[in-house]
Amino acid sequence: MATTTSTPTKAEAPANKLSARSINFFYGAFQALHDISLEIPTNKVTAFIGPSGCGKSTFLRTMNRMNETIRNTRVEGSLILDGQNLLDMDVTYVRRRVGMVFQKSNPFPKSIFDNVAYGLRVNGITKRSVVEEAVERSLSHAALWTEVKDKLQKPASALSGGQQQRLCIARALAVEPEVLLLDEPCSALDPIATLKIEELLFQIKDMTTIVIVTHNMQQAARLADFTGFFLLGKLVEINETKKIFQFPAKKETEDYVTGRFG
Amino acid sequence: MVRHFERELDQLKAKLLEMSALVESAVYRSVQGVVEKNEQLAQQVLKNEARINQLELEIDDMAIGLLALQAPMASDLRLVTAAIKINNDLERMGDLSVSIAQSALALMREPLIRPLIDIPHIAGLAQSMVRKALDAFVNRDPEMARSVLAADDAVDNMRTASYHELISFMEANPTQIQQALYLLSVIRNLERIADHSTNIAEDVLFLVKGIDVRHHNEARRTNEAQDRAN
Numbered sequence: 278m279a280t281t282t283s284t285p286t287k288a289e290a291p292a293n294k295l296s297a298r299s300i301n302f303f304y305g306a307f308q309a310l311h312d313i314s315l316e317i318p319t320n321k322v323t324a325f326i327g328p329s330g331c332g333k334s335t336f337l338r339t340m341n342r343m344n345e346t347i348r349n350t351r352v353e354g355s356l357i358l359d360g361q362n363l364l365d366m367d368v369t370y371v372r373r374r375v376g377m378v379f380q381k382s383n384p385f386p387k388s389i390f391d392n393v394a395y396g397l398r399v400n401g402i403t404k405r406s407v408v409e410e411a412v413e414r415s416l417s418h419a420a421l422w423t424e425v426k427d428k429l430q431k432p433a434s435a436l437s438g439g440q441q442q443r444l445c446i447a448r449a450l451a452v453e454p455e456v457l458l459l460d461e462p463c464s465a466l467d468p469i470a471t472l473k474i475e476e477l478l479f480q481i482k483d484m485t486t487i488v489i490v491t492h493n494m495q496q497a498a499r500l501a502d503f504t505g506f507f508l509l510g511k512l513v514e515i516n517e518t519k520k521i522f523q524f525p526a527k528k529e530t531e532d533y534v535t536g537r538f539g
Numbered sequence: 540m541v542r543h544f545e546r547e548l549d550q551l552k553a554k555l556l557e558m559s560a561l562v563e564s565a566v567y568r569s570v571q572g573v574v575e576k577n578e579q580l581a582q583q584v585l586k587n588e589a590r591i592n593q594l595e596l597e598i599d600d601m602a603i604g605l606l607a608l609q610a611p612m613a614s615d616l617r618l619v620t621a622a623i624k625i626n627n628d629l630e631r632m633g634d635l636s637v638s639i640a641q642s643a644l645a646l647m648r649e650p651l652i653r654p655l656i657d658i659p660h661i662a663g664l665a666q667s668m669v670r671k672a673l674d675a676f677v678n679r680d681p682e683m684a685r686s687v688l689a690a691d692d693a694v695d696n697m698r699t700a701s702y703h704e705l706i707s708f709m710e711a712n713p714t715q716i717q718q719a720l721y722l723l724s725v726i727r728n729l730e731r732i733a734d735h736s737t738n739i740a741e742d743v744l745f746l747v748k749g750i751d752v753r754h755h756n757e758a759r760r761t762n763e764a765q766d767r768a769n
Contacts, residue, residue: 495610498607
């Protein structure tokens with residue numbers, strides 16, 4: 278591969294931010310993922326859909342090594358992030374580059390401000406003006422700034438469920454991750470709060486590559502540029518969202534998106 | 540916050556408006572080809588057909604994409620379904636304009652057997668229906684849409700009268716049948732353009748008011764036809 282000393286500009290950014298090569302994953306003796314290979318395009322939203330237990334969340338969690346917190350698990354294959362296998366990297370470094378937002382919002386028992394500033398401080402950024410600027414920017418990108426700008430020192434727990442989830446997104450964005458993983462981020466939210474999250478994801482995809490796992494097929498349809506369908510630990514099909522929902526190539530995908538599954 | 544979905548709907552509307560403008564000018568130019576013997580305008584109609592056809596494909600693709608991916612509801616759903624139907628009507632109107640333009644080019648080759656009287660009238664009425672139907676769509680104006688429905692009967696009556704007249708003419712002048720047939724075809728195509736305008740007006744009423752006037756309208760016409768027959 279040609280090397281370049283100049284900083285890569287957006288135009289030079291690789292078409293694919295992340296490539297999975299033959300990922301197998303085991304919970305003990307149980308194989309949860311079978312030979313998953315796929316590409317995650319840069320600055321696009323990629324969604325994974327599939328019935329419960331199909332492996333979509335497990336796969337998402339391998340992408341920032343979250344499964345390593347579970348005992349007796351094992352991963353095979355490689356996950357190439359900008360040319361390097363992230364399975365071989367320092368885990369803290371991986372998680373700074375690949376952020377994650379979970380199904381249930383999990384703000385720290387701290388103020389709104391400190392929640393967003395947390396990742397920066399952990400990474401050694403303490404200069405007040407820099408932190409303040411990053412907090413405002415992250416909250417704005419998470420479409421939360423106007424709602425909380427006058428109560429930044431209030432506890433995060435005082436926010437509504439939808440606001441807390443946007444706060445978690447702001448917290449993830451504060452360290453400017455290259456990839457943002459979201460594991461069913463809207464499943465506990467009402468339609469309006471869901472819409473706000475979907476819109477903000479749409480807004481921030483210029484800055485970060487987004488991968489979202491969702492139970493809600495319509496959410497994938499509305500939001501994602503690319504959609505992958507998982508079934509029984511295998512990737513059945515991944516393609517442009519429009520193709521998956523209009524002309525899926527595989528019968529299993531057709532059955533799932535038309536609700537004839539099972 | 541402007542929803543991403545709203546932006547896509549706006550793009551769909553913009554495409555439909557571009558197509559409307561092209562079709563409206565195709566109708567106008569084809570009529571000028573016949574009435575003013577303007578060959579240049581008639582040729583432009585033939586040339587612009589490809590763009591209209593292309594837009595038909597693009598609009599269908601966008602509308603089906605919106606249905607598949609955005610699951611639109613209520614007025615959004617009516618807009619997308621109306622767009623699919625209006626798209627179809629517009630494309631047909633474009634085709635009919637091409638037929639008229641072709642007749643115009645054929646009619647230019649020889650002197651007319653008699654001055655055009657009915658065709659400019661029917662053309663004027665049909666064009667005003669096209670314009671009003673599209674204005675009704677753009678402005679979501681149900682009153683304007685209703686005025687299109689009202690005008691359709693007049694066009695039908697004029698067409699019937701012209702038919703009878705041309706048939707009599709052909710019976711009296713069997714050597715001039717070819718030209719008479721071109722004129723007949725122009726009249727028939729104008730009448731069909733008016734019908735498509737009516738369809739668009741009906742879709743506008745469905746879009747704006749959520750009411751389906753198609754069958755009531757049909758019943759009304761059937762009654763009137765029977766009245767005329769009696």
